[in-house]
Amino acid sequence: MNSFTLTQATAADEAVRDLTSHDGAAYLGGGTNLVDLMKYNLERPSHLTSLGMLPLADITGLPDGGLRLGALATNADTAWHPEVEKRYPLLSQTILAGATPQLRNAATNGGNLNQRTRCYYFYDLAAPCNKREPGTGCSALTGPNRVCGVLGTSDSCIATQPSDMCVALAALEAVVRVQGPDGERTIKFQDYHRLPGDQPEKDNTLKPGELVTAIDLPAEGYADHFVYLKLRDRSSYAFALVSVAVGLKMNGDTIEKARFALGGVAHKPWRDQAAEQLLEGQKPSPDLFRQVAAKVFAEAKGYGEGSLHNSFKIELGKRAIVRALKQATEMQYEVNPNAFLNSNP
Known part of the structure; x- marks a missing residue:
């Protein structure tokens, strides 16, 4: 160091x-x-x-009925906060599905948004990596890439954003508050992280010197129909191969409003608003869920076959969406965040 x-x-x-x-x-x-x-x-x-x-660790209500999460509130304090557990259980579950208790006790909400990729090659100083050293190439394109992305990738980078918490924040349509040399501004969560394009070294849309001060949650928390499904190589303390955060507003047996996001598949939490719209006004069914899943992965690209490569994520992702939507409509989610199915394809 x-x-x-x-x-x-x-x-x-x-x-x-x-x-x-x-x-x-x-x-x-x-x-x-x-x-x-x-x-x-x-x-x-x-x-x-x-x-x-900094006095940025409070979690407080907002006038519009939403909730403000201080950027320096720890992940643990956020997950176990009574208002988060009651009104935004999807967020609570995603936080508890990630990292160890010791890390959650130290990690902050603002830091969670800004953590770097866990791509093998990013951490290997001997391997070319455009994210670590722009212009050197992407070793994951042809090397073992099981953990890498299949959506929104580029010839420069196929790394994934590693956060569990961010997947829920994307589905909940959170807003990030920042302060910088030019004052304060807000960023819609869907615009906070970037796709790699030809500048994969840039993970987000923060301007130089800007500091995350808070994350605002809207009033709608989907507390009645939600699920966070995380598929991984081992049952705990592992990053997602594919994860799905779903929040639904039901009107009887009809889906009135649908929000979902995926983790482990792209350089940012992945939302497909056109796919969400396919669900709205419809009655839940396996055929509908398969149609939605096919829409999400219509332009997915895998990088090699076999256990060391990531093409399996396309089919796994489709099945994960179908399963998560079924669980959210029926509320058959796992209470234990470590009780997910084996993710081996």
């Missing part, structure tokens, strides 16, 4: 000023991802602006 200087900020505007006054600086929240990246020599900030003393 390289040497660095550190400043302890006590207000958001102070943190922004401190970071922008140093070259090669980075924000330090819970540190559960950044410190690992520094240990691996993947990130070498010369200065850290510590956020631990």
